[in-house]
Amino acid sequence: MFLFLRLCSAMLSAYIFVVYMPNPAHILFRFSPYYDCPGDYCRLQWYWYDDLAFKIQIITAALWIGLWAILEVRNHARFPLPTAKILTHLRYGPVAVFAFYFVTVLAFDLALIQYSRWKIISYVYSDAPVTEMPAFDLHNNYRHWCGNGMVAQEYALYGDTAAAFIDSGDPATRARALQASMSVYDWLNHPGNGPAIEAVKKATADPDPMVRDIAANYCSKLGITDVP
Numbered sequence: 001m002f003l004f005l006r007l008c009s010a011m012l013s014a015y016i017f018v019v020y021m022p023n024p025a026h027i028l029f030r031f032s033p034y035y036d037c038p039g040d041y042c043r044l045q046w047y048w049y050d051d052l053a054f055k056i057q058i059i060t061a062a063l064w065i066g067l068w069a070i071l072e073v074r075n076h077a078r079f080p081l082p083t084a085k086i087l088t089h090l091r092y093g094p095v096a097v098f099a100f101y102f103v104t105v106l107a108f109d110l111a112l113i114q115y116s117r118w119k120i121i122s123y124v125y126s127d128a129p130v131t132e133m134p135a136f137d138l139h140n141n142y143r144h145w146c147g148n149g150m151v152a153q154e155y156a157l158y159g160d161t162a163a164a165f166i167d168s169g170d171p172a173t174r175a176r177a178l179q180a181s182m183s184v185y186d187w188l189n190h191p192g193n194g195p196a197i198e199a200v201k202k203a204t205a206d207p208d209p210m211v212r213d214i215a216a217n218y219c220s221k222l223g224i225t226d227v228p
Helices: 002-020 024-030 040-078 085-124 147-163 171-184 195-203 209-222
Strands: none
Touching: 002 040, 002 085, 024 040, 040 085, 085 147, 085 171, 147 171, 147 195, 171 195, 171 209, 195 209
């Protein structure tokens, strides 16, 4: 049972190693004359390097598992002597590093997201001008290539934070809350819903004319007509 678990861990370690470590074939391609070269011929050369990279991954993983098996048998024969450090690394090294990386990145993201929310709250309660939309530098934990997804994720992360103060008893605070809500709104995808839209609709009926004017301006930009 324990041997099977060690095998699974070694296979997972091998997979993590070959997938996330820089591949020599890809490094060679970057230094080749075909890198950043337009045309079908250069694209075909990239396929050749990519196929070579896949073969290197397969060979590396096989060597990893083969070395693990040899050392595992040797370690069993040497029992009860201490396990060799290289065998421990082959079993658990990349798994442990990946787990540490995952936890660290997650904690880092959570801390920076909270700090970004604090920046929004700090603005809302500041004495900044209420007539201008603020420009926030907010942390975004979206790590894919799509710009639309990045903007949508920022709205999902911070939309509620800004809109939460739209019911404040201070008109200036409500105005800055509205400005902050519109600052984090997803203007690229324009979803037409969410906390920022609810905030601007609520602000159209605000008792303070300054807040209503700001809301009316945004309603015009957003094409919102179903307001009180």
